[in-house]
Amino acid sequence: MKSQSLRSLLAGFIALGLTVTAATAQAAPEYRWKLAQTWPTNFPIFSDAVTKMADLVEKMSQGQMTIRIDSKNKHKAPFGVLDMVKGGQYQMGHSASYYWKGKDLNTLPFTTMPFGMTAPEQYAWFYYGGGMDLMKKVYDRHGVYAFPGGNTGNQMGGWFRKEIKGPADLKGLKMRIPGFAGEVLSKLGVVVTNIPAGELYTALDRGTIDALEWVGPSLDINMGFHKIAPFYYTGWHEPATELLFIVNKERFEELPSHLQAILATAMEFAAYDMYARSYHESAVNWAAIRKDYPHIKIRTFPKAVMDRMKEENRGLVADKSASDPLFKEIMDSQSAYLKKVREWTRISDYAYLKDNLE
Template sequence: MMKRRYLLKAAAAGSLATAIATPAIAQSSPKISWRLTSGFPKTLDTIYGAAEEFTRIVSDATDGNFQIQAFAAGEIVPMPEAADTVAAGTVEMAHTASYYYWGKNAAYALGTAIPFGLNARGMNAWYYHGGGIDLMNEFYHTQGLHVFPGGNTGVQMGGWWRKEIKSLEDLQGVKMRIGGMGGKVMEALGVVPQQIPGGEIYPALERGAIDAAEWVGPYDDEKLGLNKVASYYYYPGFWEGGPTLNFMINLAKWNELPKSYQAIIATAAATANQSMLAKYDAKNPGALKSLIAGGAQLRPFPEDMMSKAFEVSNALYAKLSAENPDFKKIYDNQVAFRNQANMWNQVAELSFDVFMIRNRPKG
């Protein structure tokens, strides 16, 4: 009898301990379900894939307690509305390019890419070790968002053109799909910019609604079939030297998360960010060879076009800096970082790359 009472007391004590311990565990690892709207179609596995990799890491790191479901562009939110929808809290997250929203405030463009800005390595260095994440989030918080880098394509191509571009004169009146601030610069050169989601570029180019289109580079462009509706493939995409994608999170939802979940999100975003760039670097060479074998005409942009675009870009930045304190604060910091990075690149990286490219096996 005494033994039975002892066992009952022990069981009760165990139950009490469990009741006390469980809430503490639940508080540190709550079950949370979010939705993430992507700015990209699922067919673009490398760029859309960053969202899938991110959500998988978050789930694995929390033993499935924090679930984020990714949706392709347009499934729940049209691409142009992603930032506003996240800020409003209708959807908790988006994976997109912040420069799509530069019309709301030019500072958004600096979170992804501006013409003649930093390259991919420079953007990562600036974001992670040059104060870029804090500086951008100082601005994003005024927009109801908390944001992390979410992938990089590396310097992009200058797009697909129906006709050959030999000088500035050939740009006049060309209707071109181009996003971000690059469209403003190209407009000053005579182009008529069109902002069209990735999944709609092919039909627009095929039916002649546009005369040229830029997207990313060989791997994605071949997947979209752009080589089938335009022959001339230009480089470089000077408007996107190192375009950084962005994981946008509703600020209030971010602040509600346990610190451990915030750390997991930051780590998952950083992993997806680096992984995307590595995938593009691995996949683009073979895709470029395939496109050329299929008849693509590879061409560099004319020098007079590049020089004029550089001049127009700097004039635009001066104007925006005079009008917009948010833009000026981030831009000045980013340019100072770019100038230092380019000095180092010229000394070691450039000389090494040029030598190795000159001496690569032919064919």
């Protein structure tokens, strides 16, 4: 979507909010919410999306509803957002579901899965392929509603101090990589850890980890990882990473219907806007990589490594599906939808790009 279209859509949303609330705002009760985010204060793109959502809510509600944003710098629990929202400390949160996969593995597929759907495919699954219903089914057990919260697009495979020439090079490697991909790499001998964004550079610099994946050019260059680990690999593990807004169910249902609609609209707009911003920033920074950082070595994992990753991924999905009917239901839904939508991707986007890349 072009920026002009986004601005027009945003103007329409604001006008809608003003129209809906104009007659009632003076006498209506006020709602002062707090949101806990995984990200540091003023973290580019991710935190910006949260701020945009909160600003939209305040404008469309004419100040009847405001949302204060607390970063990890304040609440000190970057991976504890789900617990804080379900426990009522915060009415809302913004994070990624793979940060609490240890509490409920069934939340994980709503952020991303290795070798899964691209962002357009994933959004289609969410809104028209049954994804939202399944996500509600999973998060109902935690007393929260979950909403798409912004997509990074296809992520890069990570920064490595040394080149990966075969599966043997992964054994004993200490790497920050979250989600199901971490489970896959563990099977290949990688020592997997998860580290908050603000601590990644220090961990890599001090040798606490040998490699890490973060996002892609949109955020990685500004983090400075290339100064330490020059091998930059293309992705396999997160073809479309959807962050999530989560909302305490009781607090959401206490809102009047017009504020529920305003909040849902603001979250959806912020999610799509973040996807567009991520794509733009990746393109800008990719150009900078090619021009200004000649020491960065772009690599793709060898076929032998990719084959092992795919094999282990299939095995893990099968094992977890066999032991958890709900996980199987989610994966069956994603697999069936991917099979259907990928045929269209193949004859549309893939065919166009294959014939027109210069």
